[in-house]
Amino acid sequence: MSLEEIFRAPEVGPVRFAEFGAWVVTRYSDVDRVLTDHSTFSSDELRYSTGPIPHRDNPLLRGMLATDPPRHRELRRSVSKLFTPRAVAALEPAITARVEALAGGSELNLVQDFAYPLTLHTITDLLGVPMSPHFVRWTEAITSFFGTFTADDTEFRLALEEMRAFFGDDRVDLFTLLLINGHETTKTLLVNAMLCLVSHPKPVDLALAVEEVLRYLPPTGGTDRFVTTPTTLGGVELQPGQRVVAMISAANRDPAVFADPHTFNPGRTNNPHLSFGHGIHFCLGTHLARLEVRIALEALLRKRWRIADLETRRTPVGMDVLELKLHA
Template identity: 50%
Template sequence: MSDDVVEEIFGWYRETARDGLAGDGVRFAEPVGAWVVHGYAEVKQVLTDYAAFSSDERRHSARPVPHRDNPVLGSLSAIDPPRHHLLRRLVSRAFTPRAIQALLPSITDTVRTQLAGVRGELDVIGRLGYPLPVRTIATLLGVEADRQPDFVRWSEAITSFAGSFAEDPVRQDAFRAAHAELAAYLREVFAEHRARPRGDVIDTLLAAEPDGGRLSDEELLDFCTLLLINGHETTKTLLANVVLCLAAHPDALARLRAEPELVPHAIEEVLRFLPPAGGTDRFTTGPARIAGHTVEPGRRVIAMMLSANRDPRVFAEPEEFRPDRTPNEHLSFGHGVHFCLGVHLVRHEVAIAVHALLRRFPGPWSVGRIAIERTPVGIDVLDLTLAGS
């Protein structure tokens, strides 16, 4: 059964890219009411040209936004310059090389602790996918790592409240409860930091005056929510996808054991081959042109990174998984001003975990138990067991 599910995942990405890249790779999809863009050059155009293709759905969508209360829509990833530049310069202080280096011992310790006593089978999501990014982000923000179950629950409820899913009463209730609980918790954290500064990221945000005025509590909440959610979801999914790719490609797994210095390259290839997010939304600010197509103002445009990453005009033999592929200029972390701010942290987290797994499971890898959920632009791995020796 697990082999069938793994092939379903691989097959879906393969067929989605192949179908999407047919013709000019740009078409209007009636079921979702959006233009879908697949070609590498066109996806890069959409991700880069923020003046024509905005991230600000609340402002530019011509259609109702059922999830407009989602705090992610007010965060750094969903606003455009000039405000975006001001906030990005501020929060980028949390992701300097020095700041990330300071987190590496904690990341290594978390991986070691979570793998202690594991033999034969590993619950990839429960043992690493959830605790590793949550504890790392908790350390970065200076919040309580022992609230991990709450962070996971809040993140999943808020993340799932998007698009047509936001019209589901069950998801609406879960979102409202999670949003209220997270906001209440963070307001308590802000109050504690104002009373007793600790010199961490939250103190930096509380003291900042990016344009002559302090950030509002709503802006602070939006940023911290984005950091918790994106840091958790991206690392969890990428780590699961690494396990899937290496279990399915034993030659690549053997090569990484022989040449562990290739681990960073292999992670980049997983990002290309099975990206954590298959696509991302933009909204036209006025009439726009993509590959000869005219797109009306206010239209949703879905940039499909998963297809762009398999464009044969850019990647030789794109259906092959090559752990040493160079160059590998995939678009999985975006491009331009909205390029993922925490990219280097995610890469370090996953690389440390992969090196540990290579040592812990020296034999062939296989997938024991797996559960997935389809999303509009990808497949989310909810449960995954690595079986090895």
């Protein structure tokens, strides 16, 4: 698949009903409303969805990102101290050391040999839990089934059973959320950043460049919400229980908000992207993600890389990079 296809985003347009059974929202203003109006567009699938929920045993559905106030406030308060600027800054020496250890050589399998070990070790350091060689498999099993509802749920069930044994039944919901969201988003952001910057080799301001990667090739292409009360969105009448998919990747390319939206501009300064969410579910780990990616890019971009191999997978909300091999 070409880079042009990877970088292509969904078209921005009216609210539409998709064949997979959800209303798809692409305009920036509509996506922003879905993300911020949590009383109308709930994250609580178990409570509000009138459709089938094949993954109802998924710990993510009982975690902070899938709840509304007041439960959401309680869960967020319980973990927010882990992600304070001070707590994140304390991880910087360990992150820097790990980056330097991983960044050597003239060939690099960025996903498997750099991004995964960096982000997994960082989140386990933050959480104070031991590292497991099964974390990657568990993450992929949980997130793949969560996103696609494959007919075969064997890997999902096995991962869930093993995670409960590892973390304990009373902690599995919290640690699944923090483990998966704490490293998966950062891993994807780092891989996407290298994909963009290898194709744009001029020197850049890394702080601005990372924000542009977040806009142009966001780590999360879209997110689900569930209608709680009859409402109108973009001129379309929605009913309770219906699924709404807020397409962040499309909203980030809305020409009503972003100048020349389909051009990757690492020097872009006016950049109100929605890639870390908005409203009560704004990502707690933004400081950590930006820190990790900045440190990693500072080391990696000392060399001029070219793409040797690229494997991707299209999902309902975007594109996943499964493998990115680089040669210097």
